[in-house]
Amino acid sequence: MRQSDEDRFTAFVRAQSASLFRTAYLITGDHQRAEDLLQSTLVRLYQRWPRVEAMEQPVGYARKVLVNQAVSWWRRRSSREEPLLLLDEPTWDGGVDEVTEHERVWNAVVSLPPRQRAVMVLKYYEDLGVVEIAETLGMAPGTVKSHGHAAARRLAELLGEPALSRAQPTEEARS
């Protein structure tokens, strides 16, 4: 690789690795695994760097590689674990310590099946839309919406939220 390519790869890593690590951590919930995933993703990027750099969105490709590896790992691990069930937890009334509230919500997210969790992380952390999430995970937009809705219903159940009302179809759903 030419020195200029090397320099641009270094700059890319410095700009994006923290965000990529956080995404990996949110999906796996495991610091060491997130670190391993980030490392293997960067290795793949480096091996393909001239081609990756020429893409319209190199960070989108990096995220795709990382997220799909994370989901594969988490899918295997989660099949051996009991889902967290918080049916008896009280509804949050705003009086609970904020950190405790974050932990409670986070525990609920952790209990989701891997693809539902990935959809939620990409939506709430990466702030991606349905189409972008679909491209990242390699699934149809309708499937993303199904996973997202299933996740939302599960989280509402776990967190003592009132039953969701029927969602109005989005512009995408109508089209």
Place this chain on the structure above:
Amino acid sequence: MTLDERLTRAVHHVADTVIVPDVDLDAVRSTARANRHRTLALGAAACAAVVVVGIAGAALSGGQRAVGPAQDTSPSTVEEWTPERTRAEGSPVDLLYSWSGPAPSGLDAQLYCTGGCDEWKPDDVEGRTSHWALEVRQGGRSALFDVQGVPWARYFDEDSILVQDGINQVVRFRLLQADGTAVPLRRVSDLAPAVPGPDIMLIMDLDTYRRGTFGPDGPGEHPYLVDDRAGTLQLLDVPWEIEWWGPNVDEFLWGGDDCRVIWQRPDGSFDHHDAADCQNTVAPTDPGWNFDRFAEWLEPGRMALVEHSADGIPLVVHASLDRGATWERIEVEGRPLTDALLQLGWT
């Protein structure tokens, strides 16, 4: 505060408070280069750690499993990739999604890869060749096997794993054990009678899966009769239109497609039920949905189909408790699915 706001705040709180490690760019570069270059053969210490097994030609005593022709276990050359070299120089990677981790008997497997290791393009379209090895472990023993691409694997019995691997539309099936035994299974074109039993298992069509998009939204599993003594796999003679199967094909053959549920009657013939005014459906066993309670509820003889809106909102559960003799239609919109199961006598 809405659920949306709670989720946004919690996720960002976790992300913002996690300690982000420094990236060792030198390690990234060196790993990338090491994966690219072929090196000399392994040291003796790495070879001594595992038993590298070939497939021998002689049958075992006691009428047990036969094994195939022997693999070359001589020391590897610069150009030769043996399973132990792959294990030593490669990295652990995940088996295909259906792998569920160590079995109660302690049987487990670990996949290793070196090279491009792109599981969606196992022959590495950029020209670098990936090398794969599968380690099967149980009770302190382990054995390494050559595999091609990311294999699909599932427990067959207490000491065997059924492994499907291959690239470029050429797949092979083997039963692998931690003592190094490898029983090749050949697919028999004749269909097996549709009779549930302990040797019936759902096997994914790996080639179809690889040609699809990432993520097994429809992996195309089919019931097979696995005869480890004869070394054969036979697809069951079941209705071709069944797209997904219930979880207990060893006891009760049933499945569905769209708004139709299909099941086997006691006399062996198949019957079906069409959910009236039905639109979008999903199987109760779909891994992408959080239907874990259905797995508990689906005893042999019970069947279910979940109908949902175009937006993915579960609307109706169609269920039978008596092998299709009667069907119930339970509205679930706005309620947890467990309510439907409780209504169906789940305790």
